[in-house]
Amino acid sequence: MFYIEIFTVICLGLVLGSFSTALIYRVPKKLPWGAERSACPKCKANLGVLDLVPVLSWCLSAGKCRHCSDEISAVYPLTETVSGALCVFIYLVYGLNISSLFLMASVPFLIALCVIDLKYMILPNQLVFILMGIGGARLLYLFSLDENFQTTDILTVYITGAFAYGFISWFLGFVLTKVLKKNSLGFGDVKFFMVAGLWLGIYALPYFMILSGTLAIVFALGWRMAFKQDVFPFGPALIVSFYFLLLLQGFF
Numbered sequence: 462m463f464y465i466e467i468f469t470v471i472c473l474g475l476v477l478g479s480f481s482t483a484l485i486y487r488v489p490k491k492l493p494w495g496a497e498r499s500a501c502p503k504c505k506a507n508l509g510v511l512d513l514v515p516v517l518s519w520c521l522s523a524g525k526c527r528h529c530s531d532e533i534s535a536v537y538p539l540t541e542t543v544s545g546a547l548c549v550f551i552y553l554v555y556g557l558n559i560s561s562l563f564l565m566a567s568v569p570f571l572i573a574l575c576v577i578d579l580k581y582m583i584l585p586n587q588l589v590f591i592l593m594g595i596g597g598a599r600l601l602y603l604f605s606l607d608e609n610f611q612t613t614d615i616l617t618v619y620i621t622g623a624f625a626y627g628f629i630s631w632f633l634g635f636v637l638t639k640v641l642k643k644n645s646l647g648f649g650d651v652k653f654f655m656v657a658g659l660w661l662g663i664y665a666l667p668y669f670m671i672l673s674g675t676l677a678i679v680f681a682l683g684w685r686m687a688f689k690q691d692v693f694p695f696g697p698a699l700i701v702s703f704y705f706l707l708l709l710q711g712f713f
């Protein structure tokens with residue numbers, strides 16, 4: 462049973478990763494997600510089923526387009542592999558059930574946000590709002606499991622969580638902007654904090670702040686050394702902390 466389940470999860474993770482690469486390519490260019498078929502960016506040849514098997518297609522074609530032999534970036538199979546791995550970790554902690562499917566459904570959007578923020582320094586609204594939507598659906602599901610209808614618990618833990626995370630991050634950004642005299646925290650980041658609050662709940666707030674703050678400092682130093690820039694994307698630190706704490710909550 463374990464092998465069947467893990468095989469299913471790996472396949473699901475790879476397919477979600479493939480979806481994620483489509484988001485990374487299409488969302489910043491404001492292209493519709495699924496309206497048109499995937500095509501080679503160079504020769505525009507439509508990609509068939511054979512070209513679209515995650516990871517495998519790339520390996521079999523040695524990283525080249527079958528039509529024009531142009532190189533296909535290794536970012537694609539890499540993204541798919543990361544997505545597969547993130548889903549496997551979720552499975553190992555939570556098993557395969559409706560609850561864990563909500564978490565896996567968030568994976569392609571988390572990866573897309575992370576990569577898009579690294580490339581363009583924005584967290585696109587539509588992706589953040591989708592994560593908020595999946596988080597809301599998960600709350601409704603958790604609520605439906607609760608036979609005693611202890612609404613107040615879900616309300617206080619998650620919904621006040623969303624507002625508390627949002628408010629504190631906005632406030633910190635406001636103070637930092639005054640002190641450093643430059644824009645320190647984008648509104649995209651504040652919205653992501655709200656999403657984190659909605660998923661993680663209010664009790665995880667201090668851990669999220671400490672973890673994402675620490676990661677952001679490490680990341681900012683690395684960014685400065687690599688690119689000689691003071692401005693760095695905050696999203697990846699937030700997204701890594703979010704995913705890590707979500708996994709960690711599975712142990713409690």
Ligand SMILES: [Zn+2]
Nearest residue numbers: 501504526529
């Ligand atoms: Zn091509």
